[in-house]
Amino acid sequence: MPDATDSRQPRKLTMQDVARAAGVSPMTVSNCFRYPERVQEKTRTQVLKVAAELGYVPNLSAGLLAAGTSRVIGAVLPSMRNSSFYRYTAGLREAAAERGYAVITMIAETPAEELSAVQTLLGLRVAGLALIAGPHARELKRMVELSSTPVVEAWAGEDAIGRGVGYDVGAASAELTRHLIAQGRRRIGFVDVAGGGGMRYSMRLPAFRREMFSAGLSDDLVMTVRAADGFGAGAQIIDGFLARDRRIDAVLCPTDVVAAGAIFECNRRGLAVPGEIAVAGWGDYDIGRQITPTLTTVAPFSDAIGRGAVSMLLDGGSGRGAEPLRTAFNVLPREST
Amino acid sequence: MPDATDSRQPRKLTMQDVARAAGVSPMTVSNCFRYPERVQEKTRTQVLKVAAELGYVPNLSAGLLAAGTSRVIGAVLPSMRNSSFYRYTAGLREAAAERGYAVITMIAETPAEELSAVQTLLGLRVAGLALIAGPHARELKRMVELSSTPVVEAWAGEDAIGRGVGYDVGAASAELTRHLIAQGRRRIGFVDVAGGGGMRYSMRLPAFRREMFSAGLSDDLVMTVRAADGFGAGAQIIDGFLARDRRIDAVLCPTDVVAAGAIFECNRRGLAVPGEIAVAGWGDYDIGRQITPTLTTVAPFSDAIGRGAVSMLLDGGSGRGAEPLRTAFNVLPREST
DNA sequence: ACTTTTCGTTGTAGCGCTACAATTTTAGGA
DNA sequence: TCCTAAAATTGTAGCGCTACAACGAAAAGT
Structure with a gap:
């Protein structure tokens, strides 16, 4: 049985193999990948060429272990x-x-x-x-x-x-609140978000309250949604706020998606945005630029x-x-x- | 200088250290992580406890290299x-x-x-x-x-x-096309998508053409957008198709996002969906469930x-x-x- | 020509872990 | 109690690579 072991299962390629094929030491191959400048141009080109032909990919785990x-x-x-x-x-x-x-x-x-x-x-x-x-x-x-x-x-x-x-989420929240106040809004609703992501935005509500207080306005209109609700929260928000104060004139939403949902709901009810009610989002998502009216938001430069x-x-x-x-x-x- | 070397920089923790601390051999520690069933319940609990106390995390690279x-x-x-x-x-x-x-x-x-x-x-x-x-x-x-x-x-x-x-993207495209035809649509526009992702959907258009042909309908109303356009493509699509055929009665879009953009544009123009024109998307995105009217689409069960x-x-x-x-x-x- | 410097290259040792075989312990019969 | 089978545990060797020091060979001084 002459060919028994010849069934060439492409045995795992090591740096050793590349070194042999290129006629240099393993260390030189290693240097070509890790510190190319340590190796003479000519040698490096040759080694890299051989490596590419063989389809050699350095084992990062071994490298990590050693280095x-x-x-x-x-x-x-x-x-x-x-x-x-x-x-x-x-x-x-x-x-x-x-x-x-x-x-x-x-x-x-x-x-x-x-x-x-x-x-x-x-x-x-x-x-x-x-x-x-x-x-x-x-x-x-x-x-x-x-x-x-x-x-x-x-x-x-x-x-x-x-x-x-x-x-600084708090500063952003304060600035957005001041913007609404400057536009003449007086009865501003704030939508907070519960659960996981909420933690990232826990400074929004206190900053909102501070600004409303400074302007002598009421900060009572606060409700909480789960962020996961996405668009679906829109109806819930508008419903909820109108039930509490028919004359609400602005809503601050936790994300642009929620805000878009709120705007869709306003459209369905024939509530003019921003004529009767202003809506602001958060996060500068694509959708905020595409809906009508376009959405006021906070760009976080993520x-x-x-x-x-x-x-x-x-x-x-x-x-x-x-x-x-x-x-x-x-x-x-x-x-x- | 008794304490010179005592500045305890938390030297890298190895399996060895855990073994020592737990009073077993390194192999037993290894087995606890890799083949828990090989180790006696009592030993395993003890080892794992010690490991957790020390904050030991096995080095996957070393493990990979060895195994x-x-x-x-x-x-x-x-x-x-x-x-x-x-x-x-x-x-x-x-x-x-x-x-x-x-x-x-x-x-x-x-x-x-x-x-x-x-x-x-x-x-x-x-x-x-x-x-x-x-x-x-x-x-x-x-x-x-x-x-x-x-x-x-x-x-x-x-x-x-x-x-x-x-x-089977082709089969899905065919089925969606047949659905529109069954709804009585006759002048159906097809929006193709160019560039990267397009490759994944290259079977959509041929299948559409086949079905239209079988039904004796014209498959001329085809236009191409870049997927990246997102919502923005909506206006472009509706504009383009109306310019080519005022009586177009359905549009097949490459994604739900594009379809939503098209629906927004129809709303702006006062074109009734689905009354005057039907719009179908692709991909079963969240937005398709939230907009009004809700969007016919293909769920890929990704x-x-x-x-x-x-x-x-x-x-x-x-x-x-x-x-x-x-x-x-x-x-x-x-x-x- | 001969030393010094500089550059490029090469052995050696060992990183932390696991396969495997060898060994010890425990359980189960007789 | 002793013997065998099964289960649990343990040394040894080595995975593929790189740090480091040592080395040889050109290049530059003297």
């Missing part, structure tokens, strides 16, 4: 449904790519899932971990602290796990949050408990107010 | 903006979790980014790789073939990289695609070039047609 560092950043997201997070990850990816890092993300919809995602990422020994503010599992904080991996928490305030990065996260992770130094990085926001007045 | 396999699946997504992909990843995660696997995802918006994401994932030696159909870099196919990592391509047809999994992808990856065997796995779809007639 103790990887060039991968891990990000955990609570969901992907929302365009703020989309831009956030885009910011992460751009900033990471500029420094030669890759970003891997894991979705986690519950604190328990988040914990297990963090375990996986820590197990992979990522160079940095980017979390999103929200309710966390109790063990999470201790776990990341013990890991000595740099961690940032996006959309976080003072009490962040790791370092915080985000815009990509800047992502970029900031990467820079804190990678050059953040040992800033234990350093104060959060504040990114910019912008109140965008449009047709709906 | 040659990891329990991580890599997924590459072209974007996160769209709720089909959201449900797809949810399906991936559920099915993977049931089998004790984790899913890490990377976003790639261009073929070049996709290639580099695949390199990273292959470098991590993931247990399987889930790709999305679309334009790929030329080197991609060879790279994944050489890697001998199981690969699936979701939304793919016959010519998939690795194995394909997805629903989570089933994700689940199917995992099962092909993990029990797919050596099915080189096996035929694609076909998942279900459903035409959902609602108010807009």
Whole structure:
């Protein structure tokens, strides 16, 4: 049986194989990938060519084990449904790519899932971990602290796990409230959001109350929805507020999607927006630009949050408990107010 | 200087440390994490407790290197903006979790980014790789073939990289077309989509043409938009079709978002939907359920695609070039047609 | 020509873990 | 009580790579 062992199952390709094929030592191959400038142009070109022909892809795990560092950043997201997070990850990816890092993300919809995602990422020994503010599992904080991996928490305030990065939600809420007051609105309803994501926005309501108080207006018109309701919350909101005060003249919604739902409901009822009632959203989602009337909203520049996260992770130094990085926001007045 | 070395920088914790602290051998610790059933209940509880106290997280890279396999699946997504992909990843995660696997995802918006994401994932030696159909870099196919990592391509047809999994887009398109014809529509416009994602839906138009031909109707009313246009394409579509045929009585849109844009435009113009013109979307997005009138659409059950992808990856065997796995779809007639 | 500097390349050792076989302990019969 | 089978635990070797120090070979001084 001459050919018995010849059934060429493409045995796993190692750096050794590439080295042999290129007639250099394994270390030279390693250097070609990791520190190209250490290798003479000619040698490098040759080695890389051979590697490509063979279809060699360096084993990052082995490299990590040997070197103790990887060039991968891990990000955990609570969901992907929302365009703020989309831009956030885009910011992460751009900033990471500029420094030669890759970003891997894991979705986690519950604190328990988040914990297990963090375990996986820590197990992979990522160079940095980017979390999103929200309710966390109790063990999470201790776990990341013990890991000595740099961690940032996006959309976080003072009490962040790791370092915080985000815009000043309270200031944005205050500015948006002042905008409505300046437009002559007097009976302003505020929609709060309960549950997970709510944590990221807990400063909205107090800031609203403060501004209303300063202007001598009532801050009673507050109701709570679950963010998950999306468009569907619109009817509920308009119903609820009208039942409490027929003459309500403005509504502050927790997201543009909820605000769009509210506007759809106003249309159905023949309530003129912004003639009879103004509606403001939050987050600068696509939909806010497309509906009629266009939606007044707060632009969070989420990509800047992502970029900031990467820079804190990678050059953040040992800033234990350093104060959060504040990114910019912008109140965008449009047709709906 | 007694305390010089006492500045306790929490030196990296290894399995060794846990073993020592728990009074067992490293192998027992390893087994506790990997094959819990091999370890006596009592021992395992004790070891796990010690590990948790110490904040030990096993180094997956080292484990992978030693064992040659990891329990991580890599997924590459072209974007996160769209709720089909959201449900797809949810399906991936559920099915993977049931089998004790984790899913890490990377976003790639261009073929070049996709290639580099695949390199990273292959470098991590993931247990399987889930790709999305679309334009790929030329080197991609060879790279994944050489890697001998199981690969699936979701939304793919016959010519998939690795194995394909997805629903029969042509059949769905035909069924939706027949639905409109059965409703008495005769002058039906078809909106095609150009660019990246278009690839995933290239079977829509031929199927539409076939059905129109069978019914003895004209299939001339075809226009193309870029998917990226989102809501904005609505006006363009309605404008364009009316300019070509004032009596057009139905429009088939490439996504629910585009269809919603078209409905908004019809509302602005006072064109009754479905009275004067029927509008159908594609993809069963949230918005289609929320607008008035609710939108007729095709539900792709994207989570089933994700689940199917995992099962092909993990029990797919050596099915080189096996035929694609076909998942279900459903035409959902609602108010807009 | 001979030393010094600089650059490019190469062995060696070991990162933290797990497969596997060997070993010890425990349970089950006779 | 002793013997065998089964279960639980443990050494050893090595996965593929990179840090580091050592080395050889050109380049630059003297």
